[in-house]
Amino acid sequence: MQIYLPIAEMSVNVFLLLGMGGGVGFLSGLFGVGGGFLMTPLLIFIGVPPAVAVGTEANQIVASSVSGVLAHWRRGNVDFKMGFVLLLGGFAGSTLGVVLFSFLRELGQIDLVISLSYVVFLGIIGALMFLEGLRTMRRRKTAATQRRKLHQHTWIHGLPLKMRFRRSKLYISALMPLSIGFLVGVLSAIMGVGGGFIMVPAMIYLLGMPTSVVIGTSLFQIIFVTANVTFLQAYANQTVDVVLALMLLTGAVIGAQFGARAGARLQGEELRVLLALMVLAVCAKLFYDLLITPADLYSLGITR
Amino acid sequence: MSRRLVRFVVPMVMVLTLSASGRADTLVADLSQHLVGITTGFAGAEVLLFGAVEGHGDVVVITRGPERPAVMHRKSRILGVWVNTASLTFDRVPSFYGIASSRPLEEIAPATVLARHEMGVEHLRLELARAKASPNVAAEWRDGLVRNFQRAGLYTTSVRNVTFLGNRLFRTRISLPANVPTGTYQVQVFLIVDGRVVSAQTTPLSVSKVGGEAVVFDFAYKQPAIYGLIAIALALMAGWLAHLAFRKA
Numbered sequence: 001m002q003i004y005l006p007i008a009e010m011s012v013n014v015f016l017l018l019g020m021g022g023g024v025g026f027l028s029g030l031f032g033v034g035g036g037f038l039m040t041p042l043l044i045f046i047g048v049p050p051a052v053a054v055g056t057e058a059n060q061i062v063a064s065s066v067s068g069v070l071a072h073w074r075r076g077n078v079d080f081k082m083g084f085v086l087l088l089g090g091f092a093g094s095t096l097g098v099v100l101f102s103f104l105r106e107l108g109q110i111d112l113v114i115s116l117s118y119v120v121f122l123g124i125i126g127a128l129m130f131l132e133g134l135r136t137m138r139r140r141k142t143a144a145t146q147r148r149k150l151h152q153h154t155w156i157h158g159l160p161l162k163m164r165f166r167r168s169k170l171y172i173s174a175l176m177p178l179s180i181g182f183l184v185g186v187l188s189a190i191m192g193v194g195g196g197f198i199m200v201p202a203m204i205y206l207l208g209m210p211t212s213v214v215i216g217t218s219l220f221q222i223i224f225v226t227a228n229v230t231f232l233q234a235y236a237n238q239t240v241d242v243v244l245a246l247m248l249l250t251g252a253v254i255g256a257q258f259g260a261r262a263g264a265r266l267q268g269e270e271l272r273v274l275l276a277l278m279v280l281a282v283c284a285k286l287f288y289d290l291l292i293t294p295a296d297l298y299s300l301g302i303t304r
Numbered sequence: 305m306s307r308r309l310v311r312f313v314v315p316m317v318m319v320l321t322l323s324a325s326g327r328a329d330t331l332v333a334d335l336s337q338h339l340v341g342i343t344t345g346f347a348g349a350e351v352l353l354f355g356a357v358e359g360h361g362d363v364v365v366i367t368r369g370p371e372r373p374a375v376m377h378r379k380s381r382i383l384g385v386w387v388n389t390a391s392l393t394f395d396r397v398p399s400f401y402g403i404a405s406s407r408p409l410e411e412i413a414p415a416t417v418l419a420r421h422e423m424g425v426e427h428l429r430l431e432l433a434r435a436k437a438s439p440n441v442a443a444e445w446r447d448g449l450v451r452n453f454q455r456a457g458l459y460t461t462s463v464r465n466v467t468f469l470g471n472r473l474f475r476t477r478i479s480l481p482a483n484v485p486t487g488t489y490q491v492q493v494f495l496i497v498d499g500r501v502v503s504a505q506t507t508p509l510s511v512s513k514v515g516g517e518a519v520v521f522d523f524a525y526k527q528p529a530i531y532g533l534i535a536i537a538l539a540l541m542a543g544w545l546a547h548l549a550f551r552k553a
Contacts, residue, residue: 001345006516006518006524010482059535062536063546064543065543230532234532236528238524238528240524242535242538243520245535245538296452297379297448298377299376299448300374300377300449
């Protein structure tokens, strides 16, 4: 059964879209990630124009983050104050990101920048996660874990504009979450991701937030940043396909439930290593595509 | 089979009576439909072209989509990575090109005639905005453009058949792929006798989004701000519904 996507201007099989949504949803439920970093490359792979893939994926992430954050909110795992500071930076960053996106699209360089951003960030995050996962697995076998300090004091704690974040048990400069939010906002707009895969490690390692509130708070600010990206992409570039977004999120919502159930049976460290391998596989595929000689050196740019 | 026959015969009779009614046309042709609507289930369409000619001759049918500018990029290798390093704009490029003929083109007419009427993708006049490139480089860009359109299924790679039924009646099918651009198409029918075009006729064919597809598309372009807000509202609602649906489970 084919469905015509009005903005992507192409005809796609309904079950392929539902299946992609379900598959990525399952993995995102399993690993507790948004799945944007898998879905956007997949959409580009089946022929959706990269600009439409990025704009539409932002729209879908709004939906999956809402359903995720509500569950965390009920358990009190959202630091709203930290979320607000992060999303202030995120708003500015994603706005700049969409402007940058439009500019690069005019230049004909957007596909390259999307691919390069994926390769660099997925490569770094994947490698770090993989090593960290291996280390904890090994440590668990050899010796009992030593007690960690709540957080280390570094130059970061000397920055001005200090704020108290009670839920996260932190007293740090607002500049740190602001700039992290800003950076992730830019990437969110360009890569069509929520940015959780960068935000979560940044919150743990750079801000020193307790892991219990990290995912809920990250999801909370992702809603606003991706909503901003959706609005700006729709407004400036007309690249948000609501029909495509609805098909994907229908599959994703159902897949995520099954994924979460399957995830409950696996160990945290094993999950992290698996996720790292998946991230590295996507990264390797995109990098390979940049290196091989293309079938045709000539390509069509945007024609509007 | 019989329904197809009726669909074909009824317009055929109309064509015959038309040509018999004293008009001096040597060529008459029409389409089975003048509007192709892109609906939710759209997966491409076929339009039947039928007609009649007076006397012997060959028929060539060309379908051209609305003309638009096209930007082309060329990649080269920088630090091992393939990057778009050059770009050129073609001012007027048909967004669709299909051709059908009753015999192989080179048997019907000499190359000069084929070129004058742009018969065959190799004869399409695709001019660069300004003479920015030497002729052989310009030809490379032109070929690149044609290849890209052919890969997208928008330019034909082969010449379809125009089939004659007897000496006078002919028909062919124009097939439009699922990614067909919207706009007003021109279907040109040529009658060629002894290597010369003796008669020609142009029929418009309109391709447009209809129903829900048209509503969504128009709204996205005419009211982008409200469209964006609705997209967000839909996502928020979907997320909330998903939360409610799976909370108890």
